[in-house]
Amino acid sequence: MASAKATMGQEKQDHFVLKSGHAMPAVGLGTWRAGSDTAHSVQTAITEAGYRHVDTAAEYGVEKEVGKGLRAAMEAGIDRKDLFVTSKLWCTNLVPERVRPALESTLKDLQLDYIDLYHIHWPFRLKDGAHKPPEAGEVLEFDMEGVWKEMENLVKDGLVKDIGVCNYTVTKLDRLLRSAKIPPAVCQMEMHPGWKNDKMFEACKKRGIHVTAYSPLGSSEKNLAHDPVVEKVANKLNKTPGQVLIRWALQRGTSVIPKSSKDERIKENIQVFGWEIPEEDLKVLCSIKDEKRVLTGEELFVNKTHGPYKSASEVWDHEN
Numbered sequence: 001m002a003s004a005k006a007t008m009g010q011e012k013q014d015h016f017v018l019k020s021g022h023a024m025p026a027v028g029l030g031t032w033r034a035g036s037d038t039a040h041s042v043q044t045a046i047t048e049a050g051y052r053h054v055d056t057a058a059e060y061g062v063e064k065e066v067g068k069g070l071r072a073a074m075e076a077g078i079d080r081k082d083l084f085v086t087s088k089l090w091c092t093n094l095v096p097e098r099v100r101p102a103l104e105s106t107l108k109d110l111q112l113d114y115i116d117l118y119h120i121h122w123p124f125r126l127k128d129g130a131h132k133p134p135e136a137g138e139v140l141e142f143d144m145e146g147v148w149k150e151m152e153n154l155v156k157d158g159l160v161k162d163i164g165v166c167n168y169t170v171t172k173l174d175r176l177l178r179s180a181k182i183p184p185a186v187c188q189m190e191m192h193p194g195w196k197n198d199k200m201f202e203a204c205k206k207r208g209i210h211v212t213a214y215s216p217l218g219s220s221e222k223n224l225a226h227d228p229v230v231e232k233v234a235n236k237l238n239k240t241p242g243q244v245l246i247r248w249a250l251q252r253g254t255s256v257i258p259k260s261s262k263d264e265r266i267k268e269n270i271q272v273f274g275w276e277i278p279e280e281d282l283k284v285l286c287s288i289k290d291e292k293r294v295l296t297g298e299e300l301f302v303n304k305t306h307g308p309y310k311s312a313s314e315v316w317d318h319e320n
């Protein structure tokens with residue numbers, strides 16, 4: 001992990017240095033299902049808890065709220081250049097001519113003139129108004145190379161500092177790398193002790209691509225923070241289960257973007273610097289069965305009768 005200098009509140013916050021040389025703060029605030037208090041959460045995260053990294057997406061429907069929170073933080077004296085803001089291009093916009101307008105709409109909602117990282121949210125193109133799960137003909141062909149070229153143009157034009165992908169497989173990543181002039185700086189994927197995602201993680205490491213762990217707590221309220229193994233390690237270390245899960249991600253060498261809409265948890269989730277999970281307890285955490293993804297993509301992309309993806313396994317190129 002790259003060492004970091006910025007002092008945030010009581011904490012020292014580590015950063016990772018991306019291929020581009022840009023620094024990414026290791027812990028960011030997630031905003032999926034963040035709700036009507038998102039502006040408040042973002043502002044609290046930055047001005048009170050010391051976050052400098054926020055992860056959002058057009059599809060989350062909260063970018064205007066995130067923008068208000070960022071604006072308030074900047075009005076309170078935080079410099080734009082010290083913030084790291086990530087957003088994502090949604091599946092209905094995965095056509096070359098829609099890339100720039102989609103980013104421009106995101107910038108407008110966020111009240112920013114550039115973002116630090118722009119991801120392809122999922123590597124599947126959906127028809128406008130697609131149902132969940134998709135009906136016949138609603139999952140369309142995706143011109144990955146053409147879309148990526150437009151993403152690269154956003155970097156060249158200074159609208160985006162880095163570009164990346166989410167929910168990729170090794171197969172899709174290697175296809176992208178064959179034509180990319182600017183390789184993805186970051187790959188975002190589901191990752192927690194209940195889904196370690198080792199194969200994709202190793203593939204990214206080998207290709208020099210930084211990994212961000214999403215859903216680090218297991219995503220829902222019924223999450224891994226209630227797992228007895230995690231609770232036991234947390235009690236031993238005198239930390240909360242949430243902190244143990246976030247620290248686990250950092251110690252694996254990934255950045256991590258826990259979501260909370262509760263001020264106390266937002267603060268708790270970034271108190272993960274200046275201490276470590278000892279080796280023996282990492283082993284205990286790794287004994288949690290690597291069972292399954294929370295986000296299979298099935299609801300979004302699988303049509304069991306008409307395809308083109310007839311199972312979650314096809315969504316993930318049968319890689320795991």
Ligand code: NDP
Pocket residue numbers: 029030031032033055056121166167188189213214215216217218219220221223225240241242243257258259260261262265266268269295
């Ligand atoms: P997380 O793993 O971050 O878990 C969020 C859930 O855990 C919420 O129910 C939250 O409740 C609860 N929680 C938060 N802090 C704690 C704590 N300390 N102890 C116990 N429970 C806690 O799930 P997400 O799926 O939201 O993932 C995080 C972020 O990753 C997303 O918000 C999004 O930004 C990104 N993401 C990206 C994806 C992609 O496709 N690229 C897919 C999924 C996520 P409460 O809010 O009430 O505190």
Ligand code: 1BO
Pocket residue numbers: 032057059
């Ligand atoms: C709705 C997309 C899954 C979270 O990123």
Ligand code: 1BO
Pocket residue numbers: 196251252282286
């Ligand atoms: C550091 C923990 C590794 C889990 O696979």
